[in-house]
């Protein structure tokens with residue numbers, strides 16, 4: 001369908017299923033086991049209600065903010081996701097251009113289907129912020145070499161993904177036999193064992209033995225701010241906010257269950273935000289807290305911000321925007337979200353993001369947590 005007929009993020013998913021190869025769709029759509037966490041990621045937002053206020057001048061609303069010190073047009077970033085060229089030949093470079101045009105930040109996957117040099121060259125300006133996501137390899141020298149490139153290319157932060165010391169069991173991905181050439185330019189070289197699913201194959205070489213101590217190694221090999229991705233409990237958020245961790249240059253955490261692709265029945269980010277508020281509220285003062293997983297609407301974004309998140313990430317939706325439409329599709333996905341965020345702010349009676357707080361939501365349905 002024509003791009004302007006895509007009115008919300010789910011429309012893009014429906015179109016993507018039609019235009020993608022069965023293998024690409026299975027890889028993007030899949031999640032672990034029974035897909036419970038994937039479903040829950042969004043239904044958790046649906047359980048939170050809004051508390052709109054009246055008699056506020058909301059002619060002008062301002063969605064601008066900063067993420068890890070980079071100015072952005074609105075509080076959404078594109079998550080790292082491997083293999084964007086399965087969606088469209090422009091791949092991660094297309095996403096980079098779309099992000100630049102819409103004023104948002106892209107996090108580039110360790111397993112991108114283009115080289116980081118190609119992706120960074122597609123930015124709209126040299127100032128466009130971008131994060132580099134890292135899966136630490138068994139052979140540390142490979143990761144050290146990638147970090148060197150990342151520093152030299154002008155990335156603005158390193159995102160260390162921690163929620164998949166082992167890949168989840170993504171059955172849809174394993175069922176559809178591989179028919180695509182995946183050996184293209186991934187930093188982790190050619191892909192072995194593709195028959196067990198692309199997700200598992202992309203994982204070969206990643207170390208399962210990282211501990212907090214390894215942050216010292218990471219600090220030695222990058223000058224950039226470090227963001228930890230995949231935290232799922234208040235205990236780990238507290239650990240990340242310890243002085244010795246902050247001193248190593250950790251500036252943010254991404255609460256994430258990998259879009260349901262890691263532990264099935266792991267909690268949705270909304271629950272994690274709520275337990276951090278309850279048991280470790282100091283985390284929000286020490287670190288920027290981001291969330292991803294299941295974002296489909298501007299209201300989801302606003303609710304996450306009310307609970308203390310600084311920004312939210314979208315994974316599959318960016319890939320679905322790219323599918324069939326390329327750069328323009330990703331731009332439209334981002335525009336839809338920005339407009340929905342603006343509308344939600346107006347309807348809440350809020351004109352800047354700083355105003356958003358607990359008073360704008362009713363979380364009673366989740367209070368048992």
Ligand code: FNR
Nearest residue numbers: 028079080081082109161258259293294314315316
């Ligand atoms: C991912 N994700 C991911 N995360 C990461 O740190 N490195 C990666 O290479 C990938 N690759 C990847 C591929 C695909 C196809 C998907 C769907 C996801 C996880 C991603 O960054 C993010 O956490 C989730 O996608 C967010 O959930 P939604 O928005 O897809 O529901």
